[in-house]
Amino acid sequence: MIPSLIVLGVFFVLVILPVILIFNGLVAKRNQVEYAFSSIDTMLKKRIDLIPNLVATVKQYMDHESEVLTEVTKLRSQIITGGMSDDDKIKVENKLTQALSNFIVTIEKYPDLKANQNFNQLQRTLNETEEQISASRRSYNASVMDFNNGIEMFPSSIIAAFANMRKKEMFEIPETERRNVDVSELFDK
Amino acid sequence: MKTKKEFHSFYHEELRPHLDSHEETRIAFVKKRNKVILILTIIELPAMLFILLVLNNFYFMLISLLVTIAIGYFILGHDHKNFKNAYKRQVISKIVRFVEPGLNYRPTAYITRDEYYDSQLYLKNYDRYSGEDLVEGIYGKTRLKFSELKTEYKTTSTDSEGNTRTSWHTIFDGLFFMADFNKNFSSRVVVLPDTAQKLFGFLGQKLQSWNFSRDELIKLENAEFEESFVVYGNDQIEARYILSPVLMEKIVALKKSVGTDISISFINSRINIAIPLNRDLFEPQTNIPVNTFSAVQEFFDDLIDFVEIVDDLQLNTRIWTKE
Numbered sequence: 001m002i003p004s005l006i007v008l009g010v011f012f013v014l015v016i017l018p019v020i021l022i023f024n025g026l027v028a029k030r031n032q033v034e035y036a037f038s039s040i041d042t043m044l045k046k047r048i049d050l051i052p053n054l055v056a057t058v059k060q061y062m063d064h065e066s067e068v069l070t071e072v073t074k075l076r077s078q079i080i081t082g083g084m085s086d087d088d089k090i091k092v093e094n095k096l097t098q099a100l101s102n103f104i105v106t107i108e109k110y111p112d113l114k115a116n117q118n119f120n121q122l123q124r125t126l127n128e129t130e131e132q133i134s135a136s137r138r139s140y141n142a143s144v145m146d147f148n149n150g151i152e153m154f155p156s157s158i159i160a161a162f163a164n165m166r167k168k169e170m171f172e173i174p175e176t177e178r179r180n181v182d183v184s185e186l187f188d189k
Numbered sequence: 190m191k192t193k194k195e196f197h198s199f200y201h202e203e204l205r206p207h208l209d210s211h212e213e214t215r216i217a218f219v220k221k222r223n224k225v226i227l228i229l230t231i232i233e234l235p236a237m238l239f240i241l242l243v244l245n246n247f248y249f250m251l252i253s254l255l256v257t258i259a260i261g262y263f264i265l266g267h268d269h270k271n272f273k274n275a276y277k278r279q280v281i282s283k284i285v286r287f288v289e290p291g292l293n294y295r296p297t298a299y300i301t302r303d304e305y306y307d308s309q310l311y312l313k314n315y316d317r318y319s320g321e322d323l324v325e326g327i328y329g330k331t332r333l334k335f336s337e338l339k340t341e342y343k344t345t346s347t348d349s350e351g352n353t354r355t356s357w358h359t360i361f362d363g364l365f366f367m368a369d370f371n372k373n374f375s376s377r378v379v380v381l382p383d384t385a386q387k388l389f390g391f392l393g394q395k396l397q398s399w400n401f402s403r404d405e406l407i408k409l410e411n412a413e414f415e416e417s418f419v420v421y422g423n424d425q426i427e428a429r430y431i432l433s434p435v436l437m438e439k440i441v442a443l444k445k446s447v448g449t450d451i452s453i454s455f456i457n458s459r460i461n462i463a464i465p466l467n468r469d470l471f472e473p474q475t476n477i478p479v480n481t482f483s484a485v486q487e488f489f490d491d492l493i494d495f496v497e498i499v500d501d502l503q504l505n506t507r508i509w510t511k512e
Binding site: 036128 | 372373407408409410425426427429430433508509510512
């Protein structure tokens with residue numbers, strides 16, 4: 001009786017326990033990925049919330065060049081209507097990033113607007129939000145890498161295969177986010 | 190920022206008259222020092238011979254030598270300190286204001302214990318805390334502050350004969366730099382020199398994640414940065430918001446330009462940088478003339494290097510909500 005208990009104990013310590021630990025580690029990593037993904041959403045939501053204010057401030061200054069504004073507004077309503085797949089949503093959000101940066105470039109032509117305190121503040125908030133979105137994407141990619149390492153590296157790869165865990169895709173960071181921010185382009189120093 | 194050429198004309202127009210008077214003090218000090226050394230040698234040498242040959246006591250001779258040296262220090266120490274302090278008060282503070290009018294210099298002040306503690310760069314408890322040469326003020330839009338700082342801890346050991354020996358070990362010795370960071374944040378990030386990963390690769394990274402005295406390990410995507418540093422923080426996303434791809438590149442460049450293992454932390458909306466140095470900053474020499482251009486140029490170069498950290502890390506770039 002006692003020897004078989006010892007064998008059972010050794011089996012538990014050497015086989016079952018590591019399996020449990022590794023499995024839990026993988027689950028924690030997967031949850032980290034999901035958490036990171038939802039943070040991107042939070043940051044994107046923040047940007048969406050900024051747009052109505054931005055549009056309202058800018059409208060009084062630029063009637064003629066409203067294409068850029070229309071584009072931004074259109075994309076925003078597309079996003080808040082929802083009903084898109086994750087992939088589509090990412091595409092639309094990337095379009096919005098592009099539209100907003102075009103919009104900022106257009107503003108260069110309006111010195112009055114640049115001098116507007118309210119607009120200035122909004123632009124700062126927008127810059128901040130863009131940087132936070134980029135940070136959360138990088139954070140997501142880091143947790144995906146961590147998870148993928150766990151799935152592909154021995155011995156956790158065996159357990160991942162049994163638990164049917166699949167490799168996750170990383171985010172493409174848009175080129176506009178990767179390049180350095182040129183300050184003189186945005187503000188008079 | 191001021192150029193070397195501008196400093197050259199500042200030296201001729203403003204500094205030179207002051208430096209000449211400090212040079213007189215220095216020459217007077219050196220004369221007095223030589224005289225004191227001569228007199229003490231004349232007294233001490235025969236005394237040592239007498240103790241050694243007549244009394245035949247080696248230890249007593251050593252003690253008399255040490256006492257004489259102590260007397261020499263006692264006589265000269267005060268003069269040296271006066272010379273040094275007057276020089277710092279007048280010359281160094283002029284150079285500081287020349288480099289950047291928004292800055293002030295206080296020769297005997299230094300980064301406070303609270304500031305050092307809050308930076309969380311060094312967690313080891315210290316037994317001795319000292320520093321000098323505090324520069325503080327505003328450069329552009331950034332409030333900054335730096336000084337020399339040295340922290341040490343002691344260990345005591347007792348040998349078999351019951352003698353206790355105390356030895357001092359340095360925790361940090363160098364320049365401690367603090368500045369207002371250009372983004373708002375509420376979490377904390379500590380960037381330390383990487384040792385484990387360099388030695389053990391992937392396993393080293395595993396070890397780093399088990400550092401219980403620090404927050405979570407933050408893995409970043411800039412390979413060169415990851416090679417030199419290990420990052421801990423309590424918010425994965427905000428850490429990346431602070432350490433943007435651009436800032437990581439700038440930090441790597443800063444590390445290269447200083448040439449030592451720097452540590453950085455981002456806490457309470459501030460950036461703290463600890464740069465270990467093995468030389469004493471802003472000290473006038475007594476053995477060479479102090480009124481030459483080369484004698485003051487070193488102080489100017491050092492100051493420019495430290496203040497320019499603000500530019501190097503683009504801390505005056507205020508395009509986010511923090512103004």
